[in-house]
Every structure is written in C-alpha cells, then in structure tokens.
Amino acid sequence: ETGVTQTPRHLVMGMTNKKSLKCEQHLGHNAMYWYKQSAKKPLELMFVYSLEERVENNSVPSRFSPECPNSSHLFLHLHTLQPEDSALYLCASSHSGIRAYNEKLFFGSGTQLSVL
Amino acid sequence: AQKVTQAQTEISVVEKEDVTLDCVYETRDTTYYLFWYKQPPSGELVFLIRRNSFDEQNEISGRYSWNFQKSTSSFNFTITASQVVDSAVYFCALSEISGGGADGLTFGKGTHLIIQP
Numbered sequence: 001e002t003g004v005t006q007t008p009r010h011l012v013m014g015m016t017n018k019k020s021l022k023c024e025q026h027l028g029h030n031a032m033y034w035y036k037q038s039a040k041k042p043l044e045l046m047f048v049y050s051l052e053e054r055v056e057n058n059s060v061p062s063r064f065s066p067e068c069p070n071s072s073h074l075f076l077h078l079h080t081l082q083p084e085d086s087a088l089y090l091c092a093s094s095h096s097g098i099r100a101y102n103e104k105l106f107f108g109s110g111t112q113l114s115v116l
Numbered sequence: 117a118q119k120v121t122q123a124q125t126e127i128s129v130v131e132k133e134d135v136t137l138d139c140v141y142e143t144r145d146t147t148y149y150l151f152w153y154k155q156p157p158s159g160e161l162v163f164l165i166r167r168n169s170f171d172e173q174n175e176i177s178g179r180y181s182w183n184f185q186k187s188t189s190s191f192n193f194t195i196t197a198s199q200v201v202d203s204a205v206y207f208c209a210l211s212e213i214s215g216g217g218a219d220g221l222t223f224g225k226g227t228h229l230i231i232q233p
Contacts, residue, residue, distance in 0.1 A: 045220035090161065092161075101211045104163045104166055109158055
C-alpha cells in the first residue's frame with residue numbers, strides 16, 4: 001500500500017456540480033497538505049493542516065473547502081468550480097507539524113480534475 | 117520575482133549522456149532548505165534530496181549528484197549516464213525559516229527531462 005493515497009485519480013465535473021477529493025496517509029504523519037499543479041505554473045500550496053492548526057493560502061477561492069477530520073484523512077470539497085480550476089490536485093503529508101520548515105513531503109499521485 | 121527559477125523548461129538527451137538541471141533561488145533568510153523532487157508520469161512527487169543552507173558539500177548518490185553554491189544561489193542537479201527511467205519532471209524547491217513552514221515549499225516550474233533510447 002502506498003504511503004499517500006488519493007481518490008479519485010480522474011474527475012470530470014460541470015461548473016454546477018459538487019464533488020470531493022479524498023486523501024489518506026498511512027505514514028503516521030502529523031501534517032497534510034493540498035497543492036494545485038497547473039500547466040506551466042509552479043506548484044501552489046492551497047492548505048496545510050495539522051492537529052494544532054490550519055493554514056491557508058489567501059489567494060485560494062472559497063469554492064475550495066478543505067476538511068481534515070483526523071490526522072490520516074484530508075478532503076477537498078469542490079463546488080461551482082470554473083474551467084480555470086482544471087488542474088492536478090496533489091495531497092502530501094509530512095512527519096512534523098506545520099511549522100517544521102525542513103520537512104520532506106510525501107505526495108500522492110494526485111487527482112486530475114477537469115471542469116467543463 | 118520568482119524565488120526558485122528553473123530556466124530549462126524541457127531537456128532532451130540520448131540515453132547514457134550526462135545532463136545537468138539548473139536551479140537558482142532567491143531568499144533573504146540565512147537559514148533555509150533546498151530540495152529536489154522527481155515527478156514521473158504516474159504523478160506523485162518523489163523526494164530526492166534535502167540540503168540546508170549551512171552545508172555546501174556536494175552530494176553524490178549513485179548516478180545523481182548535487183552542486184550547491186551559495187555564492188551564486190544555485191543548487192544544480194546532475195544525472196550521470198542517464199537512463200530512460202530518469203525521464204520525468206524535476207522540481208527544485210525552497211523552504212525558508214521565516215515562513216516557519218506554514219508557507220510550505222516554494223517550487224520552481226520544473227524541468228521536463230526526456231531521455232531517448
């Protein structure tokens with residue numbers, strides 16, 4: 001079993017749909033992350049969660065809503081998305097909490113999202 | 117201005133050639149970490165190396181080597197005797213202590229490396 005598992009691998013949705021992306025980590029880590037990877041752009045950090053706190057990138061639109069019910073699971077709820085939101089959404093985890101700037105990240109394979 | 121610049125968008129070489137991927141970074145912190153990640157076609161980024169700002173020793177791991185030079189703010193990655201399995205997108209990333217980790221890693225745009233048989 002891989003360390004970080006994301007489902008679904010591919011998702012096609014209309015602009016009026018509501019869907020959720022799921023991430024699960026089996027590494028016993030304390031922090032989980034959502035990254036957005038768009039073509040020809042650097043990876044963009046969207047949200048970071050650990051038991052103590054949540055940090056978000058203020059540029060992320062409110063149509064993206066994260067949820068972290070426990071240290072092993074992370075969701076990204078999507079509603080009324082726009083075509084420009086089409087991208088690869090990557091989940092990652094790290095051993096220590098949010099403030100550990102020297103941590104290496106363990107990534108899932110991502111969800112390729114297409115918004116029509 | 118970009119904090120991490122990977123000027124080479126795509127590199128194509130023939131198998132067994134050596135190839136160097138460039139990374140130039142920008143920071144005002146004296147304490148920071150630099151990383152390289154590999155993204156194969158399967159999608160997940162795989163950690164390759166981490167280097168702190170106080171350790172300028174070059175690193176070699178098998179066919180991979182890294183050259184960190186603070187004087188030029190560069191952290192270049194060389195693959196010796198490249199193989200088809202090395203084909204992937206490679207990302208350089210910076211983590212600054214001033215961000216406290218909460219800002220996450222600042223990634224470059226990546227270099228798509230194609231190794232032709």
